[in-house]
Amino acid sequence: MIADMGFHLPPKEGDSVIDAGGGCLLPGLHDHHIHLMALAASLDSLQCGPPDIQSAAALAALLSKRNTMHGSGWVRGVAYHPSVAGDIDRDWLDRYVPDLPVRIQHRGGRLWVLNSRALQELGVSSGAYPAGLEHINGRATGRLYEEDNWLRTRLKSRPPNLARVSGMLASYGITGVTDTTPTNGSVEWLHFQQSQSSGQLRQRVRMMGSQQITHCEETGLLERGEFKIHLLESRLPDPDTLGRDIAAAHASGRAVAIHCVTLTELVFALSALQSAGVRPGDRIEHASITPPDMLESIRDLGLRVVTQPHFITERGDQYREDVEPAEQPWLYRGANFLAAGIALAGGSDAPFGNPDPWRSMHSAVTRATHSGRVMTAAERLSPEQALSLFLSDAGSPGTGNRTLEPGARADLCLLDSPWEDIRDDLDSRHVRSTWLAGDLIYSAG
Ligand SMILES: [Zn+2]
Secondary structure: OOOOOOOOOOOOOOOOOOOOOOOOEEEOEEEEEEOHHHHHHHOOOEEOOOOOOOOHHHHHHHHHOOOOOOOOOOEEEEEEOHHHHOOOOHHHHHHHOOOOOEEEEEOOOOEEEEOHHHHHHOOOOOOOOOOOEEEEOOEEEEEEEOOHHHHHHHHOOOOOOOHHHHHHHHHOOEEEEEEOOOOOOHHHHHHHHHHHHOOOOOOEEEEEEOHHHHHOOOOOOEEEEEEEEEOOHHHOOOHHHHHHHHHHHHHOOOOEEEEEOOHHHHHHHHHHHHHHOOOOOOEEEEOOEOOHHHHHHHHHHOOEEEEOOHHHHHHHHHHHHHOOHHHHHHEOOOHHHHHOOOEEEEOOOOOOOOOOHHHHHHHHHHOEOOOOOEOOHHHOOOHHHHHHOOOEOOOOOOOOEOOOOOOOOOOEEEEOOOHHHHOOOOOHHHEEEEEEOOEEEEEOO
């Protein structure tokens, strides 16, 4: 805890004294939307999409190098986007890697493309395959939608070591994360808990997930988050079923967090919440496309929004081509969420977005795409508003910054310069030290 604050505090015996040299001291940052295990796995995967890979030829060359993961024998790729080589399938992959199992995940995280060898390894036959494996004319295409649990079971994959991810997050000044993976259950709970007690994972975790975690025991570092609902426009659930899920979560004392990246998903989610009723803490994740009247509905329902400003930088050039021109001004809004009186917080959505919150803040302030075009300057945030996206409490995103005061947790992020200098140069290289509960978890150079 922070014991005391003031000028010229006399050090007690055993205290270490740090000269911050005028640098700004902040509460440790909190990433309100991240997928820790997927991020750990992605650090060991081939990047198969923009900006690294921009063409079919480049992807073919990358795959032909056949890097396999840790002797598992599998080639694992992530971040694929159809702008690279279209809607690829098993046959496309077989052309470049016929002899090793390959799986490539689409950038959105819901679709894996498997080659023939992978289908064979997973024991897929004409009689036995999961519902999410697409078939055309009775033959598997290799495209597997939303079957991560099945995939994990079949691969018998052990949960990844989180030490590298944790060290990376600490270097950005992050002391807490909300893991928003919808399939999180008791296995993931145990893995986070063990990773924290062994020291591999040095951040606090608020874990969303299924109803399975409703009875898991919380610790000082691991708390239960919202019930996560993942809407998919092409397969929307029956509205009554969704209403019952929301009501059941509320009845068990949990708020809900609903994934909405399209306009249809948002309309559907808001109408479900209108009929099922809202609970303080209910959240909309992403709110990627929010027209003006929906801003009002979100505010009137008292929902919080957790968004990703950096997608404007990372994906903005693609959005300009793919998203209806009329909807483009509504993409990943910033200032107008705040103007509408909506509680707004930020999350990286890593590994689907860059894990560095300073990049996200920078995007929120500039609204510049990768190629340097500005998308909807009217949605720009001030540097202070951008920083605030990552300063609210895990359990109440967007409802005010945590403050440094005696009695508060000593989760701290020390920058190398005063805020007046940092605000024009939002960059994680300014993070000098990070402490979790008074323990140093990162120190630059
Ligand atoms: Zn996500």
